[in-house]
Amino acid sequence: MIKKLEILAILLLITTTTLSSAYTINIIIQGKGISAIVEYCGHIELISKNTTLSLPNTSVTINAYDSIIGYNVSINCKNTSSLTFNTENLKQIIIKSVPIYVWINVKINGNGKVIINFQNGSKEIINQSTKLKVLYGNLLTFKAEGRDGDSFTNWNNNYTYPTMWVIASNNTCIIANFGKVRSSVSSSINFLGIGLLVILGGFYIYIKRKQSPT
Secondary structure, three states: OHHHHHHHHHHHHHHHHHHHOEEEEEEEEEOOOEEEEEEEOOEEEEEOOOEEEEEEOOEEEEEEEEOOOOEEEEEOOEOOOEEEEEOOOOOEEEEEEEEOEEEEEEEEEOOEEEEEEOOOOOEEEEOOOEEEEEEOOOEEEEEEEEOOOOEEEEEOOOOOOOEEEEEOOOOEEEEEEEEOOOOHHHHHHHHHHHHHHHHHHHHHHHHHHHHOOO
């Protein structure tokens, strides 16, 4: 009977020791705007910087997020934002910012160029059709300028103003059209002059008739 009690006591001690064993987990944050939520045994911890946790031998779930537009996260080099693991099998977790890119095709029809101003202040001049790799969510400014006698006519969305703003939210195509165009300002001035002459001429004839003897 005493031996049985001793065996039970030993088993209980082993079980208690196993359950109370603490495992060190290093969480490394690589990138700005990253935060993570660690859940285990009904507990929740918020992580926003490099942290070392002492956790029991249990299942742990970590969910990571990046608050900066244009970035996702990876956990231990895997393209995932959530990971469930056992503390005795994993000692280090690396959460890293991963940029999201979109492709923008810029095409030029005719003689002209497109000047692109990026959100970070950089600039690129496009003289021929080009494919650009742009960070998701960036605001781009497109400005079209004609050359060799051609003038800007319109973009492929029928927008006729030479400056256009685009948010890089998906793969897209931007087309700038150039060609020979007649100035609408000159035309309006010519028509205005003709109209003025007609009105003045009519007024002159009316005055003359008033002055003529009946």
